[in-house]
Structures are given as structure tokens and as C-alpha cells.
Amino acid sequence: MGKVIVVTSGKGGVGKSTSTANLGTALALLNQRVVVVDADIGLRNLDVIMGLESRVVYTSMDVIEGTCDLDKALVKDRRTKDLHLLAASQKNNKNDIQPEQMKKICLELKEEYDYVLVDSPAGIEQGFRNAAAGADVAIIVTTPEVASVRDADRIIGLLMNMEIDDMGLIINRLAPKMVESGDMMNPDDIIDILSINFIGVVPEDKEIVISTNRGLPTTYNHQSSAGQAYRRIARRIDGEDIPIPEFKPGSWLGNLFKFNSFK
Amino acid sequence: MKNVSHPIVELKGFRDSLRLIIAPDASIEQVELAIKKRMANLGYSLAGTTMNIDIRNETLSDEEMNRVKMLLHETYGLEVERLLDGMGRENEPADNEIHETVADWANEPTPNRKIRGAPALHREENVIKNNFLPKIEEVRYIRHTLRSGQVERFLEGNMIVLGDVNPGAEVIATGDIIVLGVLRGVAHAGALGDTSSVIIALNLVPTQLRIGQFITRPPSGRQASRQKVEIARIREKAIIVEDYSGL
Ligand SMILES: Nc1ncnc2c1ncn2[C@@H]1O[C@H](COP(=O)(O)OP(=O)(O)OP(=O)(O)O)[C@@H](O)[C@H]1O
Ligand SMILES: [Mg+2]
Numbered sequence: 312m313g314k315v316i317v318v319t320s321g322k323g324g325v326g327k328s329t330s331t332a333n334l335g336t337a338l339a340l341l342n343q344r345v346v347v348v349d350a351d352i353g354l355r356n357l358d359v360i361m362g363l364e365s366r367v368v369y370t371s372m373d374v375i376e377g378t379c380d381l382d383k384a385l386v387k388d389r390r391t392k393d394l395h396l397l398a399a400s401q402k403n404n405k406n407d408i409q410p411e412q413m414k415k416i417c418l419e420l421k422e423e424y425d426y427v428l429v430d431s432p433a434g435i436e437q438g439f440r441n442a443a444a445g446a447d448v449a450i451i452v453t454t455p456e457v458a459s460v461r462d463a464d465r466i467i468g469l470l471m472n473m474e475i476d477d478m479g480l481i482i483n484r485l486a487p488k489m490v491e492s493g494d495m496m497n498p499d500d501i502i503d504i505l506s507i508n509f510i511g512v513v514p515e516d517k518e519i520v521i522s523t524n525r526g527l528p529t530t531y532n533h534q535s536s537a538g539q540a541y542r543r544i545a546r547r548i549d550g551e552d553i554p555i556p557e558f559k560p561g562s563w564l565g566n567l568f569k570f571n572s573f574k
Numbered sequence: 575m576k577n578v579s580h581p582i583v584e585l586k587g588f589r590d591s592l593r594l595i596i597a598p599d600a601s602i603e604q605v606e607l608a609i610k611k612r613m614a615n616l617g618y619s620l621a622g623t624t625m626n627i628d629i630r631n632e633t634l635s636d637e638e639m640n641r642v643k644m645l646l647h648e649t650y651g652l653e654v655e656r657l658l659d660g661m662g663r664e665n666e667p668a669d670n671e672i673h674e675t676v677a678d679w680a681n682e683p684t685p686n687r688k689i690r691g692a693p694a695l696h697r698e699e700n701v702i703k704n705n706f707l708p709k710i711e712e713v714r715y716i717r718h719t720l721r722s723g724q725v726e727r728f729l730e731g732n733m734i735v736l737g738d739v740n741p742g743a744e745v746i747a748t749g750d751i752i753v754l755g756v757l758r759g760v761a762h763a764g765a766l767g768d769t770s771s772v773i774i775a776l777n778l779v780p781t782q783l784r785i786g787q788f789i790t791r792p793p794s795g796r797q798a799s800r801q802k803v804e805i806a807r808i809r810e811k812a813i814i815v816e817d818y819s820g821l
Contacts, residue, residue: 460741461741462722464722465723465742504740
């Protein structure tokens with residue numbers, strides 16, 4: 312029996328889909344059986360980031376409507392063993408699906424797979440509730456910005472009310488120079504406010520944009536600092552004891568370099 | 575008004591909502607005036623709070639009651655929910671009378687109340703002496719961190735939070751607020767006008783503080799990790815924040 316992990320944030324555009332694609336890929340590269348589920352109904356883009364767009368035939372909507380079996384709706388990623396995608400329908404919208412239906416799909420998938428990663432849409436409404444419905448664990452993605460942290464905090468409260476207490480925090484798009492100059496929130500302060508299990512930092516990296524356009528997750532790129540970060544986070548998710556950088560006031564920058572030196 | 579033993583309107587807190595009690599024989603003009611007077615110092619600060627109106631009043635017509643509801647909703651942002659018929663009070667705990675929640679405003683004498691056998695206290699006087707006795711009241715404990723978007727109201731006493739109050743979260747009490755953690759959001763003590771109320775936090779870096787009708791914001795650049803307990807209270811018509819070393 313596998314684990315269902317919802318990747319969520321509250322605020323839009325902070326890197327949920329990027330994180331889902333990269334962590335899914337990285338977990339599959341660790342020989343785990345993985346399926347990534349796009350729960351952003353109406354605005355699907357996980358298939359694009361994964362480079363699988365042209366191979367999508369069925370979506371989760373077809374499974375819910377009974378037009379197609381769950382197995383048949385999964386797109387197999389040919390680059391990596393045991394990596395699959397369940398795409399979202401673009402014709403429908405978030406209210407066309409119910410949390411119970413999403414939960415049923417997740418329960419069925421975790422019978423077969425080690426990790427079911429669900430890419431949540433932005434917001435705190437029905438779309439988020441659908442995405443989180445079947446989750447055992449939540450990964451909260453935030454950028455080092457006040458508004459993003461605020462929304463992440465909101466989402467954490469909602470997840471707790473849904474009794475999803477197992478949560479991990481990813482700080483995405485960190486630019487060390489900007490933190491140093493005081494123009495970006497310090498990771499320590501973010502961790503302090505959100506006070507959930509911190510599982511890693513992904514630096515700002517232009518490789519993300521390049522790889523998204525190519526449909527090849529950054530995780531495959533051993534030169535990319537973001538790709539390396541995602542691979543380390545995947546190992547942490549998979550239970551490996553990889554040291555997490557400590558951000559002590561004044562010394563956290565040095566520690567970040569230490570963190571990067573795990574490459 | 576014949577019956578002088580009842581104020582025309584009385585504002586009480588009941589858990590997280592407010593109750594407006596209207597005297598039996600008051601006219602609409604008297605009621606509207608009394609509401610405006612009572613709310614004058616509270617302004618919009620109670621917006622969003624649920625209010626139940628307790629009508630013992632039989633002189634107000636339905637239309638006049640609607641005028642009262644409109645006034646409360648549109649001027650003060652209160653969510654008027656139920657109209658109790660005065661009988662509703664039977665369901666409250668028998669000791670309800672001890673919940674002194676309405677502060678003594680300068681020209682608004684409040685009837686003397688017995689507080690669990692102890693002499694009635696005027697906290698205001700005690701503030702001046704800087705030595706007030708604990709108010710015998712209810713306390714609400716919140717044993718977790720309040721996160722963005724969460725609001726906790728306790729309108730019949732003091733509040734203690736065993737956790738943080740994060741940015742975007744809000745705590746509101748009619749008495750004191752004590753945060754055994756970091757207060758980063760908004761805290762509103764003395765929400766019904768009791769300006770002797772205080773706000774204490776292990777780490778006070780709020781978005782905004784309110785005590786009664788007074789509001790303050792911390793100076794920009796206040797450090798999050800101050801590592802000392804601070805107290806906010808009213809001194810000479812302003813909220814001041816200082817190191818805590820007892821009341
Ligand atoms: N670490 C990073 N460095 C640079 N760019 C990044 C990084 N992470 C994400 N981005 C860029 O930010 C944009 C938003 O990312 P993404 O689509 O993953 O966010 P999202 O949270 O899924 O958005 P939505 O809420 O719209 O679903 C994309 O253009 C992506 O390439
Ligand atoms: Mg997305």
C-alpha cells in the first residue's frame with residue numbers, strides 16, 4: 312500500500328506543478344512505482360511539464376464518468392521505469408468533480424503504486440479540497456514572499472481541519488543573494504511561522520524554465536541546482552536520512568552552501 | 575422611560591457572539607440613540623461578530639426591529655442572526671449574571687454587580703493604581719497555533735493562546751489576551767470597551783494591536799526574535815508596549 316501526497320500551496324504560481332513533476336520523476340528514479348495526478352481540472356499543465364501532452368488520451372474525468380478504466384487512463388512515461396501520469400480534463404472545471412470521486416481514484420492508485428503525487432490547483436476552494444481529499448500526506452510549497460507564506464499558513468490550517476497532519480514544507484525559488492541583502496524572507500523566519508516539518512529548499516534556477524519548455528523535468532539534469540535539490544528532497548520523502556540545512560541567524564548562508572555541497 | 579433600573583440597551587458577550595438586550599418599554603428613538611452611544615467608542619472594531627437581539631420589548635413593531643437590525647449591520651458590521659424572545663435566557667447557565675463584560679464608560683453608569691461574592695471591582699481605578707486584582711471571569715484556552723485566516727473570539731472574558739498567532743490570524747477578547755508564543759497577527763483586547771485590558775505575549779511582533787477603541791501598529795523593522803515578554807496596555811489614552819514585569 313502506497314502513499315498519497317498532495318502538493319499544494321494556496322497561492323498560485325509558486326511551483327506546485329514543477330515540484331510534482333520533479334519529485335515524481337525523482338522518486339521513480341529511486342526505483343519507486345509512481346503516478347502523478349493532475350488535479351488542476353480545466354487548467355491542466357502537468358502533462359506539458361512532464362513532456363507527455365501528446366500522449367494523453369483519457370483523463371480522470373473519463374474514469375469518473377466510467378468511459379475508461381483507471382489503468383487505461385494512465386500515460387506511461389517512457390523515459391523512466393514505473394512513472395505514470397493521470398491527466399486532468401481541460402473541458403471541465405473544478406466543480407464538475409467531487410472530493411469523494413477523487414478520493415476513490417487515489418485509494419485505487421495507492422493499491423498499485425508506492426507514491427501517488429497529486430498536483431493541486433491554487434486556492435482554498437473546491438479544487439484544493441478535491442486534490443486533498445484522498446491525501447495521507449501534504450507537501451506545502453511556498454516561495455520566500457510574505458503573501459505566499461500567508462497563504463501556505465492558511466492551507467496548513469485547512470489541512471489540519473481535514474485531519475491531514477503529516478506535512479512537509481518546501482521553500483521554492485530561494486535566491487541566496489537577495490536574502491543576504493535583506494530583500495527576501497529568511498528561510499528561518501518562514502519555518503518559524505509555518506512550523507511544520509521542513510523538507511528542503513529549491514533555489515531559483517533558470518533551468519526550470521528551460522526544462523519546462525522542453526517537457527523534461529529538471530531532475531534529469533545533473534548540472535541544475537534545482538534538479539539536485541529535488542532529488543535530495545525525494546530521498547527525504549522516501550525515508551532516507553539526508554541532513555537538512557540548518558538556518559541559524561547569521562550563519563544560514565554558509566549552511567546553504569553546505570546544503571548545496573551535497574551534490 | 576419609566577423603569578430606570580434597566581438600561582435601554584445592554585451589550586453582553588456570550589461565548590463568541592454578542593447579545594443586545596433591549597429594555598421592555600423603550601421606544602425606537604431611545605433604542606437607536608442608546609445603540610449609537612454604546613457603540614460610539616467601539617466603532618467598527620466588532621465587525622463580523624454575530625449578534626443576537628434579546629427582545630423583551632413589546633413596543634417595537636417588526637418594522638422598527640428591522641431598523642435596529644439595519645443599523646447594527648450597516649453601521650457596525652454586525653451579523654444579526656437571531657432574535658431571542660427574552661425567554662431564550664432561561665437556557666443560559668444560571669450564573670450568567672456574573673459575566674461583567676461592559677466597561678464603565680465615563681458618563682454611562684453601570685449598575686453595581688455582585689461578582690461571586692467579591693466586591694464589585696472597577697478595573698479602571700485599579701489601572702491607575704497599577705495594581706489591579708484579578709477579575710473573576712472566564713478564560714478561553716486555545717491550545718494550538720492560530721494560522722492565517724483563523725479568528726478566535728471570546729466575548730465574555732480573557733483569552734490564553736498556547737501557541738502562536740500568525741500573520742493573518744486574529745484574536746479578540748473582552749478582557750485580557752495572553753499569548754504564550756509569538757503574536758504576529760492582530761489582537762484585540764477589551765473588545766467591548768474595557769480599556770484596563772492588557773495584551774501580553776512572549777514575543778510581541780503584531781500586525782496590529784487594539785485595546786478597546788485604541789489601535790496601534792509596531793514601528794517597522796521590529797525584530798521577530800526579541801526574546802522577552804512584553805505587555806501592551808493603555809496609558810494616557812494610547813497603547814504603550816513595555817517589558818513585562820508584573821502588572
Ligand atoms: N525554482 C524555480 N526557479 C525558477 N523558476 C521557477 C522555479 N519554480 C517554478 N518556477 C517557474 O514559476 C512558474 C510557476 O510554476 P508552476 O507552474 O510549477 O507553479 P504552480 O504553483 O503549479 O502554478 P499554478 O498555481 O498556476 O498551478 C513557472 O513558469 C515555473 O517555470
Ligand atoms: Mg500548477
